[in-house]
Amino acid sequence: MPDIEALQPTLVRQFGQVIAEGQLSQAYIFNGQKGTGKAQFAQWLAMRLFCQNLQDGQPCGKCPECSRILSENHPDVVWLRSDAKSIKVDDVRGLKQEMSKSGVEGNQRVFVIEGAERLTPGAANSLLKFYEEPVPGMLIILTTTAKNQLLPTILSRAQVINFPAPARSQVIEQLEAAGVTPALARVAAHLSASIEAGTAMAADPQFAQRIERVLALVDQLAAGDPAAFVAVQTDLVPLAKTPPDQEQVLALLAQAYADALNQHYGVAGVAAFGEEPRVARLAGTSGRRLSDGLAAILQAQIRLRQNVTFQSATEALVIALGAAG
Numbered sequence: 001m002p003d004i005e006a007l008q009p010t011l012v013r014q015f016g017q018v019i020a021e022g023q024l025s026q027a028y029i030f031n032g033q034k035g036t037g038k039a040q041f042a043q044w045l046a047m048r049l050f051c052q053n054l055q056d057g058q059p060c061g062k063c064p065e066c067s068r069i070l071s072e073n074h075p076d077v078v079w080l081r082s083d084a085k086s087i088k089v090d091d092v093r094g095l096k097q098e099m100s101k102s103g104v105e106g107n108q109r110v111f112v113i114e115g116a117e118r119l120t121p122g123a124a125n126s127l128l129k130f131y132e133e134p135v136p137g138m139l140i141i142l143t144t145t146a147k148n149q150l151l152p153t154i155l156s157r158a159q160v161i162n163f164p165a166p167a168r169s170q171v172i173e174q175l176e177a178a179g180v181t182p183a184l185a186r187v188a189a190h191l192s193a194s195i196e197a198g199t200a201m202a203a204d205p206q207f208a209q210r211i212e213r214v215l216a217l218v219d220q221l222a223a224g225d226p227a228a229f230v231a232v233q234t235d236l237v238p239l240a241k242t243p244p245d246q247e248q249v250l251a252l253l254a255q256a257y258a259d260a261l262n263q264h265y266g267v268a269g270v271a272a273f274g275e276e277p278r279v280a281r282l283a284g285t286s287g288r289r290l291s292d293g294l295a296a297i298l299q300a301q302i303r304l305r306q307n308v309t310f311q312s313a314t315e316a317l318v319i320a321l322g323a324a325g
């Protein structure tokens, strides 16, 4: 799990201050795309409130309070999490019962509802009572990827905190901290903007294989090797069975061409493929060939979404790339 202090340092600092000044609101909406650390931040906030052994204003993560919050066994930190398409009145019933009780071990109680955009109007309305007459010490946190889909009555009674997406360098850092090799972390961070998506990508054992096959293809294309055409069927198709995997293969190819184009024109910046010699060889071809190639890959990506099969879209692409320039 990425470290929330590294992922959202500004929010950690701001909320640390808000708590120290006793200015914490009773209801928050954490709004931000997947992977921005909303649920982890809610957990951090709960630990910050309950921790018996704060270290420089930070929860220790080890004391009995922190441990129970981390393992989601704390009686006064209650989560509502559901994978269902919608969160219905029945689903929030248990949470409401909990909200009506007083704290088991003190006054402070924290309630977290994840994916609040999925609350049905009935379920959201049934929670309104707790928004309108908050009990002292009660903290309600809703997390959402789409605050505009929340009922205005809920939105207007809570403070909205926007979670910024992490910078690419942060995604790379967090992936490496999670044990992903630097080379894979760099490529994954270029293909996805979030740590969560990047981690899932890097955890797929075929991800590294797809990179390797795409780089081999890039090398064949740079050398004008006609075997590139056959490699689509023999090497790429077996590694790209599902639509997301097929999109990933084309995204990898596009990234290799983008890297090569930057190298060709000496554009500085973090390259997805680093010092990869096969991309460097491609960069040594003409600028026209690279920019035409990138345009052809974009066309193939569009055709793939229009239900052309991966094999025929990619074979046509390889012919275009071989002929480009």
Ligand SMILES: [Zn+2]
Residues within 6 Å of the ligand: 047, 050, 051, 052, 053, 054, 059, 060, 061, 062, 063, 064, 065, 066, 067
């Ligand atoms: Zn603690």
